[in-house]
Amino acid sequence: MDCVRIGGGAGFAGDRFEPAEALARDGELDDLVLECLAERTIALGQQRRLADPSAGYDPRLVARFERLLPLCAARGIRVITNMGAANPLAAGRVTADLAGRLGLGLTVAVVTGDDVLDRIDPSAPALETGRPLAAHGELVSANAYLGAEQIMPALETGAHVVLTGRVADPSLFTAPLAQRLGWDLRDASAMAAGTVAGHLLECAGQLTGGYFADPGRKDVPGLAELGFPYADVTADGDVEVSKLPGTGGLVSRATVREQLLYEVTDPAAYPTPDVTLDLREVTVAETGPDRVAVRGAVGRARPEKFKVSxxxxxxxxxxxxxxxxxxxxxxxxxxxxxxxxxxxxxxxxxxxxxxxxxxxxxxxxxxxxxxxxxxxxxxxxxxxxxxxxxxxxxxxxxxxxxxxxxxxxTLIDRDRVEPAVTVIGGHACG
Missing domain, CATH: 3.30.70.1710 (BMC (bacterial microcompartment) domain)
Incomplete structure (x- = not known):
């Protein structure tokens, strides 16, 4: 493919359903990503799983998928999401059962291996405090931030839905872009472009004005009907972000620049599992109504270790x-x-x-x-x-x-993490 259109259909576990439905229905997407996991979210999921081994995945998974899967299946849109949270395999089984009840016959690929509670060293220092992990209290969860390399085998099964636990948020986007565009995962320039696209889309409505809005200073039209964003990404790494016509919100140079720096402590070296991203040369230009081009991200070698929450x-x-x-x-x-x-x-x-x-x-x-x-x-x-x-x-x-x-x-050596893929139900797509 020369260009992929990928949508950001959720920015957190409590996000609205309707904007993702609109993207699936009218966005002409190749992939729809639902980013629903945060550090505390997965820890609470682990807590639920301790009380009930069948629990631990996103509690809104069924409600969200009941509305989205029929739309995506009818249009050939692949869904990638971290709603597996603390129990990806259970989430996969529930999703496959739901698809069967809906008469969709979809294949679900589940990525596991991020749970490293039995592999971390309790005496290792916490990055935030320098104190041993065990000194903070009884450890209940430890999840490594997997990357595109660990998601890729699930995509290559041809599954209609890919479910993960803890992965780096941008990697949910970088992996399908790399798979469709034929990028080499060790190509730092390609990974930089994919990571920029993912970082912009990962919080959904933040990019289209939701977290940007400040009446009288940064006015955003139609906030009650906020639309969610998508990106057109070319094989050369050009990224243009936009939203559906007629939806609320706005995509502008200002909203993009704000989201670009969201959670980035060092614009010269933002580490992800896929690349160390340098944003200092990035250019942001409006190319049309609610359409912004983002270019110039520089990538360097990925970190040698995985971050662990x-x-x-x-x-x-x-x-x-x-x-x-x-x-x-x-x-x-x-x-x-x-x-x-x-x-x-x-x-x-x-x-x-x-x-x-x-x-x-x-x-x-x-x-x-x-x-x-x-x-x-x-x-x-x-x-x-x-x-x-x-x-x-x-x-x-x-x-x-x-x-x-x-x-x-904390950090963990990559070779201490053993990702795996399990395929559940239905039949794989071409």
């Missing part, structure tokens, strides 16, 4: 709130906060009152961290007790206790 048990969080209404609402809410702080002296707790002086209603918010669930529940109990222990007129108590999964990072 490590989750650990970091205690418990208590959140509770109570409202006060009528004259003196703020003063009563502040008094309630003082009461809770006095009764919880020695606990890591804070109190905030939402609502200005003179407001007809104010709400006290209490947040605390605790070493165990029982201590966190004491915090919530103290807020609930305000109902009858004063001050007057409190109501609408809401409480929540949740376990906190902390996240740190």
């Amino acid at each position: 490590v989750g650990y048990r970091a205690g418990w969080r208590a959140e509770a709130g109570i409202s006060y209404a009528g004259p003196g609402a703020r003063a009563r809410a502040e008094l309630a906060g003082d009461v809770v702080l006095r009764r919880l002296a020695g606990t890591r707790v804070r109190a905030d009152v939402l609502g200005a002086e003179g407001s007809p209603e104010c709400r006290l918010r209490i947040a605390a961290s605790a070493a165990d669930r029982a201590a966190a529940e004491v915090v919530c109990h103290e807020v609930e007790a305000l109902y009858t222990n004063g001050p007057a007129g409190g109501g609408g108590v809401r409480t929540a206790v949740t376990e906190v999964i902390g996240i740190v990072s």
Whole structure:
């Protein structure tokens, strides 16, 4: 192929479904990528899997695929996604079963091997703190950021859907671009172009104005009907990003430049599993309405190690709130906060009152961290007790206790990671 059109159909696990449906229906795509995984997302997935071995994949997988798979199957669009999260094989089985129920007969290829909890050294230092990993708490997850090289065998099966766990976000795009355009994965220039395309598309609506919008400073039209982006990428590495006509949002030099630098701490050396990306010579030019060309990315050798996201048990969080209404609402809410702080002296707790002086209603918010669930529940109990222990007129108590999964990072040698591909169901496409 000389040019591939690839769409960004999700930027996180909670993203909207409709913009991806529009891309699948009207975008004339070759591939649709759904990027639904973050560091905390996969750690929480591991937590769910510990409680239920059949769980751990994206909880919205079925709802999202029920709407997208029929559209993509009818148009020959391949789907690549990291909705496998902490349990890619279970996600693959669920997807194949769903496709069967929908009468689609699709093949699903699952990439595994990113789970390296049994392969990391607990005494290795965390990149963020320099302390040994095990010193942070009980380790519950460790997922290596796989790259295009590890995704490629799944694409080469001819599967209609490729499901992964933890991979680097841009690699979800770089791999299908390389496979369709015939790029050598060791060609740093090609990997730089693919990584730029992937980095721009990976957050979906951020590129089309969602995270860009700031009324009066950076106005974005039609935000309620925000469209998601796609990119046309040539074999020579030229990238042009756009969105569907008639959808809300905008693609401009400004939105592209903002997304280009998103999460990039060093524009001269942004490491991914596929390439070390240098953005200093990148040019961004508007070539038409909602259409921007991006060129000039430079690639250097990929890092020798994989980054690993490590989750650990970091205690418990208590959140509770109570409202006060009528004259003196703020003063009563502040008094309630003082009461809770006095009764919880020695606990890591804070109190905030939402609502200005003179407001007809104010709400006290209490947040605390605790070493165990029982201590966190004491915090919530103290807020609930305000109902009858004063001050007057409190109501609408809401409480929540949740376990906190902390996240740190480390590195692992590439040869310590053993990726694999499992093909499930249906029949492969040409």
